[in-house]
Amino acid sequence: MDLGQLSSIAEAMVADSRGLLAADESTGTIKKRFDGINVESTEDARRDYREMLFRAAGLGEFISGAILYDETIRQSAADGTPLVRLLESQNILPGIKVDAGAKPLAGSDGETVTEGLDGLTDRVAEYVELGAKFAKWRAVIAIGESIPSAAAIHVNAHALARYAMICQEGGLVPIVEPEVLMDGDHTIEDCAEVTEETLNAVYSELFAQGVMLEGTILKPNMVISGKDCPEQAGADDVASLTVAVLKRTVPSAVPGIMFLSGGQSEIQATEHLNAMNANHSPLPWKLSYSYGRALQEGALEAWGGNTANNEAAQARLLERARLNSAACSASYMGEAA
Numbered sequence: 001m002d003l004g005q006l007s008s009i010a011e012a013m014v015a016d017s018r019g020l021l022a023a024d025e026s027t028g029t030i031k032k033r034f035d036g037i038n039v040e041s042t043e044d045a046r047r048d049y050r051e052m053l054f055r056a057a058g059l060g061e062f063i064s065g066a067i068l069y070d071e072t073i074r075q076s077a078a079d080g081t082p083l084v085r086l087l088e089s090q091n092i093l094p095g096i097k098v099d100a101g102a103k104p105l106a107g108s109d110g111e112t113v114t115e116g117l118d119g120l121t122d123r124v125a126e127y128v129e130l131g132a133k134f135a136k137w138r139a140v141i142a143i144g145e146s147i148p149s150a151a152a153i154h155v156n157a158h159a160l161a162r163y164a165m166i167c168q169e170g171g172l173v174p175i176v177e178p179e180v181l182m183d184g185d186h187t188i189e190d191c192a193e194v195t196e197e198t199l200n201a202v203y204s205e206l207f208a209q210g211v212m213l214e215g216t217i218l219k220p221n222m223v224i225s226g227k228d229c230p231e232q233a234g235a236d237d238v239a240s241l242t243v244a245v246l247k248r249t250v251p252s253a254v255p256g257i258m259f260l261s262g263g264q265s266e267i268q269a270t271e272h273l274n275a276m277n278a279n280h281s282p283l284p285w286k287l288s289y290s291y292g293r294a295l296q297e298g299a300l301e302a303w304g305g306n307t308a309n310n311e312a313a314q315a316r317l318l319e320r321a322r323l324n325s326a327a328c329s330a331s332y333m334g335e336a337a
């Protein structure tokens with residue numbers, strides 16, 4: 001493992017107010033997104049959609065890396081250019097989702113553990129050959145009446161650390177993603193408590209297993225009110241509680257924290273990130289974005305499965321990316337700016 005190289009990649013991922021485009025929807029998830037716009041999810045349709053995203057002219061000004069799914073990292077554009085080369089030509093680093101999804105956790109009622117460690121060393125080696133520079137593994141923690149259990153937090157943190165170590169040994173920067181879901185009617189304080197407990201467990205396991213924090217990126221949820229909570233916290237509260245929890249749990253050796261959007265609207269995700277950078281700097285780590293839905297929602301709708309709409313869809317993606325990049329430097333002035 002070359003720590004210098006890993007930390008250079010991790011630092012590049014969060015440099016210059018750039019963020020990540022999470023385009024690593026599994027075949028099942030992208031089908032759900034396509035169902036929403038009445039487009040059949042064929043291999044060609046998935047390729048056409050992602051090719052459209054990656055060809056958005058100037059995307060590399062705001063996007064430092066794109067997270068891909070196994071199918072996508074092997075795909076070529078309609079003209080035969082590998083999609084990975086399209087990204088590289090825009091100065092965007094290719095990354096890869098390597099987990100096999102959140103599966104029911106034995107012994108628990110409704111909780112999950114993320115699988116995918118078997119054979120991971122070999123898959124990492126192959127992804128490095130295909131051009132990947134970083135990887136992602138998402139663990140999922142739900143909040144409910146008597147959950148999360150200590151066991152669910154522990155097994156997910158343990159697996160995240162095993163994944164991170166395997167990636168570093170194979171030459172990929174691991175994005176460590178423990179997502180506390182926003183589903184439910186819990187308060188923002190509940191979310192803060194569970195997020196703090198989860199991040200504590202994750203950093204304790206990363207330490208125990210010898211992961212070099214300088215060569216990692218954290219991709220957490222923001223601390224927000226549950227989707228169905230009658231009282232919805234505003235951006236300033238989201239920013240201060242999120243930053244407080246991160247300060248308590250994330251060592252300053254971590255170069256960057258790149259949030260997931262997790263079901264927030266496009267505008268909320270931008271506002272929240274901007275409020276953190278505006279109200280709480282200087283911070284020990286860069287705060288940036290790694291959004292899926294909050295970067296793609298408008299673009300997907302504008303595209304609608306028709307290549308004739310590519311330019312309109314690319315304009316939507318570029319606008320969202322530009323605004324989120326502005327939020328990285330606390331210069332987001334609202335939608336019309």
Ligand code: 13P
Nearest residue numbers: 022260261262291292293
């Ligand atoms: P969202 O921003 O849509 O939550 O997706 C990010 C991601 O990569 C989830 O794992």
